[in-house]
Amino acid sequence: MSAVAQTVSPPAAHRPPEVRMTPTRPSPTAGTRLTRAVAWVVGLLLAFAVVPAALQPTAARADNPIVQHVYTADPAPLVYNGRVYLYTGHDEDGSTYFTMKDWRVWSSADMVNWTDHGSPLSLTTFSWASSDAWAGQAVQRNGRFYWYVPVTNRATGRMAIGVAVGDSPTGPFRDALGHPLVENGEFDPTVYVDDDGQAYLYWGNPNLWYVRLNADMTSYSGSPTKIPLTTAGFGARTGDSNRPTLFEEGPWFYKRNGLYYMVFAAKCCSEFIAYSTAPGPTGPWTYRGTIMPTQGGSFTNHPGIVDFKGNSYFFYHNGALPGGGGFTRSVAVEKFSYNADGTIPTINMTTTGAPQAGPLDPYVRQEAETVAWESGIETEPSGEGGMDVGWIDNGDYVKVKGVAFGSGASSFAARVSSANSGGTVELRLGSASGTVVGRCVVPNTGGWQTWTTVTCPVSGATGTQDLYLRFTGGSGYLFNVNWWQFTRGAAVTAPR
Numbered sequence: 058m059s060a061v062a063q064t065v066s067p068p069a070a071h072r073p074p075e076v077r078m079t080p081t082r083p084s085p086t087a088g089t090r091l092t093r094a095v096a097w098v099v100g101l102l103l104a105f106a107v108v109p110a111a112l113q114p115t116a117a118r119a120d121n122p123i124v125q126h127v128y129t130a131d132p133a134p135l136v137y138n139g140r141v142y143l144y145t146g147h148d149e150d151g152s153t154y155f156t157m158k159d160w161r162v163w164s165s166a167d168m169v170n171w172t173d174h175g176s177p178l179s180l181t182t183f184s185w186a187s188s189d190a191w192a193g194q195a196v197q198r199n200g201r202f203y204w205y206v207p208v209t210n211r212a213t214g215r216m217a218i219g220v221a222v223g224d225s226p227t228g229p230f231r232d233a234l235g236h237p238l239v240e241n242g243e244f245d246p247t248v249y250v251d252d253d254g255q256a257y258l259y260w261g262n263p264n265l266w267y268v269r270l271n272a273d274m275t276s277y278s279g280s281p282t283k284i285p286l287t288t289a290g291f292g293a294r295t296g297d298s299n300r301p302t303l304f305e306e307g308p309w310f311y312k313r314n315g316l317y318y319m320v321f322a323a324k325c326c327s328e329f330i331a332y333s334t335a336p337g338p339t340g341p342w343t344y345r346g347t348i349m350p351t352q353g354g355s356f357t358n359h360p361g362i363v364d365f366k367g368n369s370y371f372f373y374h375n376g377a378l379p380g381g382g383g384f385t386r387s388v389a390v391e392k393f394s395y396n397a398d399g400t401i402p403t404i405n406m407t408t409t410g411a412p413q414a415g416p417l418d419p420y421v422r423q424e425a426e427t428v429a430w431e432s433g434i435e436t437e438p439s440g441e442g443g444m445d446v447g448w449i450d451n452g453d454y455v456k457v458k459g460v461a462f463g464s465g466a467s468s469f470a471a472r473v474s475s476a477n478s479g480g481t482v483e484l485r486l487g488s489a490s491g492t493v494v495g496r497c498v499v500p501n502t503g504g505w506q507t508w509t510t511v512t513c514p515v516s517g518a519t520g521t522q523d524l525y526l527r528f529t530g531g532s533g534y535l536f537n538v539n540w541w542q543f544t545r546g547a548a549v550t551a552p553r
Contacts, residue, residue: 121410122387123171130386131192132361132372140164142226144195152384157190162227168411169458173426173436175444177228183219187211192245203274207244215242233275247310262306290342307359320360327356352406356383366414371404416461416521425538429458440506447537454489454527466518467546472539473499474508480530486522494518499536
């Protein structure tokens with residue numbers, strides 16, 4: 058980051074409400090569940106006071122931010138094998154700086170129901186890193202996944218770019234080198250593999266640098282090259298003689314229809330999202346204007362753009378969650394269409410988010426941590442692999458959007474555990490207080506990671522509906538849910 062950014066508004070690193078990673082169930086601690094309950098009320102009051110009406114949440118349609126149980130930032134989408142994998146940073150609860158210790162992975166086949174894959178990469182992955190798990194990006198090449206991230210090098214105290222490698226888009230990831238890939242005190246890497254196989258790594262704040270990566274994706278040829286930041290290439294900034302152009306940080310580099318795009322966070326602070334284009338991968342760049350104006354309660358922003366299932370999507374972050382702000386951010390997404398000449402239209406933040414890109418199939422196993430919206434729950438690593446939904450209190454719920462029941466479901470199964478008295482999974486349609494189509498009783502299983510499968514009859518679940526899994530029971534944490542699945546069949550008597 059620049060000296061100005063260090064003293065006025067730190068770089069673009071980001072985070073939401075904290076995930077508890079421990080499978081035991083101690084009493085809620087200050088700053089987690091108890092604070093969240095208050096934060097939801099206070100945060101909503103503050104949001105309505107300062108956010109334009111067009112950006113205020115609505116009970117029926119709010120699907121942005123796309124993750125609600127932790128703070129997320131710096132979105133980096135990757136399309137692979139029919140899904141969008143989303144790599145994000147993670148702001149700690151209550152942060153007053155960019156306090157970030159790990160990165161998170163999410164994925165979706167429909168752009169609205171997002172599966173939590175936990176944290177397969179953290180500062181501890183890099184033995185040489187001391188702090189600052191800031192904005193990175195992952196790419197796939199030759200069946201492997203390379204995740205480029207900035208961290209502070211313990212030995213030098215400077216920001217450096219590391220690279221982790223994994224055999225799956227969700228990890229696990231390991232340090233590919235045991236030392237920085239490149240280091241010059243700047244950050245925010247973005248990477249793109251061109252059609253001819255040449256890969257480029259860009260990064261920077263206050264400058265913009267690039268290297269040509271070798272085919273191994275963990276080394277590069279030549280020396281880092283600084284892009285000339287001209288006003289013709291990156292727009293003119295006023296009021297800061299040290300930063301004559303609009304380029305601030307957070308570059309996102311890609312190519313579309315033979316044209317190269319450099320999308321970036323512009324003019325700290327507060328930032329907006331702007332972009333430039335070039336006929337070649339290293340320029341010359343021409344400034345094209347604003348994509349997303351300054352909006353959303355966070356003084357930083359960070360772009361990510363992909364095409365998926367024939368549509369284009371713009372990812373960003375804001376401070377829209379209760380307790381949110383410049384150091385407690387949340388990732389959101391909008392669908393957009395390029396203009397005929399390849400320019401990008403103005404995109405505004407919304408709470409509705411992108412439309413669903415295809416229904417969800419309830420007749421195959423669905424991870425419980427696949428969520429469009431939630432209230433109260435947290436996630437944690439499951440003893441059976443992956444993640445589970447836990448820390449469930451009476452009245453908490455998970456919304457799954459656009460569930461295609463077709464002609465009807467006859468039964469429901471869920472993988473559950475409880476070291477307490479258990480409770481009930483209510484299956485409701487349309488809202489958390491909507492029609493009940495099934496109730497599954499969850500017993501004490503003998504432990505929070507001692508799993509059993511419960512089933513119950515279902516009636517009235519037909520067509521395509523929003524499904525709410527509402528959790529009820531006594532006091533304290535009730536139970537965990539690992540996965541669920543419906544069975545097709547003739548209707549049975551509706552539960553009462």
